[in-house]
Each structure stands twice: as structure tokens, then as C-alpha cells.
Amino acid sequence: MKGVILQKAILLFLVSVVFVSGCVSQDSGTGTTDNTQGNEDMIVIGFSLSDLRVERWQRDRDFFTEKAEELGASVIAVSADLDADIQESQAENLILQGVDALVIVAHDGEKAASIVEKAHEAGIQVIAYDRLIKNCDLDYYISFDNVKVGEYEAKGVLDVVSEGDFAYLGGSLTDNNAFLVKEGSFNLLQPKIDSGEINLVLDVFNDGWKSEEAYRQLKAYLEENGTVDAVVCANDGTAMGAIQALEEFNLSGIPVSGQDASLGACQMIAEGRQTISVYKPLMSIAEKAAEMAVAIAKGETAETNQEVDNGEIEVPSYLLDVRMVTRDNLMSTVIADGFHSYEDVYQNVPESERPERN
Numbered sequence: 627m628k629g630v631i632l633q634k635a636i637l638l639f640l641v642s643v644v645f646v647s648g649c650v651s652q653d654s655g656t657g658t659t660d661n662t663q664g665n666e667d668m669i670v671i672g673f674s675l676s677d678l679r680v681e682r683w684q685r686d687r688d689f690f691t692e693k694a695e696e697l698g699a700s701v702i703a704v705s706a707d708l709d710a711d712i713q714e715s716q717a718e719n720l721i722l723q724g725v726d727a728l729v730i731v732a733h734d735g736e737k738a739a740s741i742v743e744k745a746h747e748a749g750i751q752v753i754a755y756d757r758l759i760k761n762c763d764l765d766y767y768i769s770f771d772n773v774k775v776g777e778y779e780a781k782g783v784l785d786v787v788s789e790g791d792f793a794y795l796g797g798s799l800t801d802n803n804a805f806l807v808k809e810g811s812f813n814l815l816q817p818k819i820d821s822g823e824i825n826l827v828l829d830v831f832n833d834g835w836k837s838e839e840a841y842r843q844l845k846a847y848l849e850e851n852g853t854v855d856a857v858v859c860a861n862d863g864t865a866m867g868a869i870q871a872l873e874e875f876n877l878s879g880i881p882v883s884g885q886d887a888s889l890g891a892c893q894m895i896a897e898g899r900q901t902i903s904v905y906k907p908l909m910s911i912a913e914k915a916a917e918m919a920v921a922i923a924k925g926e927t928a929e930t931n932q933e934v935d936n937g938e939i940e941v942p943s944y945l946l947d948v949r950m951v952t953r954d955n956l957m958s959t960v961i962a963d964g965f966h967s968y969e970d971v972y973q974n975v976p977e978s979e980r981p982e983r984n
């Protein structure tokens with residue numbers, strides 16, 4: 627018992643000063659330090675992220691931390707910068723520090739199963755955040771309807787061009803979401819491929835969802851073939867790479883999809899350079915996940931709304947809905963929700979061409 631209290635006291639000390647190696651530090655503006663001082667009973671949640679390269683993850687981390695703190699817990703957030711081995715050792719570190727719950731955005735949804743096992747050996751429950759962890763006794767999963775994300779991506783493109791040479795840039799092979807999104811897109815594309823209306827000229831995944839990789843892949847295709855009629859990209863980062871390649875080949879205006887409704891993507895949608903993105907309300911997933919984490923840290927059962935098969939068990943899960951974003955509804959989606967400001971979204975659009983503010 628004494629050992630546990632000592633461990634917790636050390637952990638709380640670390641929370642107040644820690645900079646976990648090679649990764650995210652505690653956000654000094656969050657007030658975590660003050661909250662934890664002198665309170666050995668405070669709940670501490672470990673939040674292990676795959677990376678912070680894509681804009682959304684910093685927002686996920688910050689919304690999550692804010693909500694957890696509001697609920698009286700503190701958060702140690704770490705980022706593995708797209709390396710599954712680093713993620714595993716960072717998670718081991720959090721487990722050793724005695725966190726009360728572990729929340730993981732898995733870089734590799736298969737490999738992360740060993741983190742779940744190790745957490746369980748230490749009596750810590752695990753929530754897979756946004757990305758499913760496969761083939762293990764995972765405690766909880768929270769995400770969006772990723773199949774619908776893929777359906778919207780294809781729909782947004784098909785609404786503009788419904789036949790011709792299509793390229794598909796699918797995101798990371800180690801991320802289960804890449805497969806769900808692809809399933810969704812191909813629900814719409816496959817019948818047209820089968821009927822011969824669509825010629826699938828490029829169908830690739832992109833290491834780590836990297837923009838540069840998507841750029842290289844599409845550029846290599848265009849160097850050989852000169853043109854393409856549409857590019858279905860699995861997220862905004864890959865879309866950005868694709869758009870750069872298209873513009874270098876004077877193919878601006880070719881429909882391109884993405885997801886995340888990142889600021890860059892919304893600006894390009896406003897400018898007519900990207901066709902569609904998918905808005906996933908990050909505050910909702912982050913706050914819900916924080917509530918779940920605090921509940922399980924207290925030994926309670928977290929609220930879920932369905933079960934998802936991870937290859938080993940039916941994981942109690944909470945899935946949130948998503949919305950399609952196009953030039954026509956930027957105002958009523960991301961801007962109305964306060965996800966991005968009007969000024970930011972229309973920054974590159976001349977004032978005379980901007981829609982009226984509500």
C-alpha cells in the first residue's frame with residue numbers, strides 16, 4: 627500500500643514537471659501542475675498518440691486534457707512520432723508510472739495489442755482512441771463512423787465527376803481506419819469500376835498518412851500518364867499532397883477528397899482547390915473519451931453505444947457521426963460549429979467572393 631502511494635506521489639511529481647522524452651510535453655497552459663499538487667488520490671490518465679504531424683491530433687490532445695482536468699483528473703500525453711516501437715516503450719513508461727487508465731491512438735493497430743496486454747498485467751484498462759486495436763482483449767474503443775467517412779469521400783468526388791480515370795490514395799496500412807475508409811469509398815466506387823464507368827488507375831496506401839508520400843505517388847503516376855479525372859484521398863494530408871502534384875501538372879480543378887476538415891483543407895475548399903472533406907467533431911470525441919477514461923479510472927463502466935469486433939472480442943464502443951463538407955456548406959458546418967473561424971476559412975478568398983456572414 628505504502629509502495630502504491632509512493633508510486634503515485636512520484637507520478638504526480640512527474641506530471642507537474644515531466645517532459646516525456648521525444649514527445650509531447652504536458653501543456654504548460656493547462657493548469658495540470660496546480661491541480662495535482664499534494665493530492666495523491668488524483669486520477670492520472672496516460673494519453674499515447676501516434677503522432678502530432680496531422681493538425682487534428684493536437685486539438686484532440688488539448689480537448690481531451692481540458693475535459694479530463696474539468697473532471698478532476700490530470701493527463702500525461704505523449705507522441706510516438708509515427709513509430710510503433712517508440713509508442714510501446716512510451717506506453718510501458720506510463721504503465722510503470724501507475725496511470726489509472728490508458729488511452730491510445732495506435733500507430734500500428736496490430737502491434738499495439740501488446741500494450742493492451744501489458745496494461746492489463748498492471749491492472750490498467752485501455753481505451754483505443756479513434757483507431758481500433760486489433761486481436762486483443764481491448765476494454766473500449768471510441769471513434770467515428772469511418773465507413774461513412776469513406777462513403778462521403780467518394781460521394782463528394784462522384785457528385786462532380788462520375789466516370790473516367792480515378793486514383794485512390796488510401797492512408798496508412800498500419801491503421802485500421804484506412805481499411806474502414808477504403809471499404810466506405812469502394813461501396814460507391816466498386817459498382818462503377820465493375821460497370822466500366824470508372825477505370826481505377828492508381829490504388830495505393832501511403833506510409834504514415836504522409837502528404838509527401840501521396841505527392842510522390844500521384845506525381846509518379848502523372849509523369850507516366852499525364853492526367854487523371856479524379857483523386858479520392860483518404861484524408862486531408864494526403865489530399866494536400868495530391869493537390870500539389872495535380873497543380874504541378876496544371877490539373878487544378880480535378881475533384882479531390884479528404885477527411886478531417888483541417889483548416890488547410892477548408893481553405894482549399896473555399897478556394898475551389900479541394901472538393902470535399904469530412905468533418906469529425908473532435909471536441910465531441912475527445913470529451914467523450916475523457917469521460918470514459920475518468921469513469922474506468924474510478925472503476926466504473928464507461929458508456930458505450932455499440933460493439934465492434936476487433937478480431938478477438940466484441941469491444942464495447944462509442945461511435946460518433948460525421949458530416950460531409952463542401953464549398954456549399956462550409957458556413958453551416960465547420961464555421962457554424964466554431965470548429966474554424968470565418969476569417970480563417972476565407973483568408974485566401976477575395977472579400978467580394980466570400981459568402982455573407984450569418
Ligand code: BGC
Nearest residue numbers: 680756757801803835861886
Ligand atoms: C484518422 C484521421 C487522420 C489519419 C492520419 C486516421 O486514423 O481517422 O482523422 O487524418 O489517421 O493521422
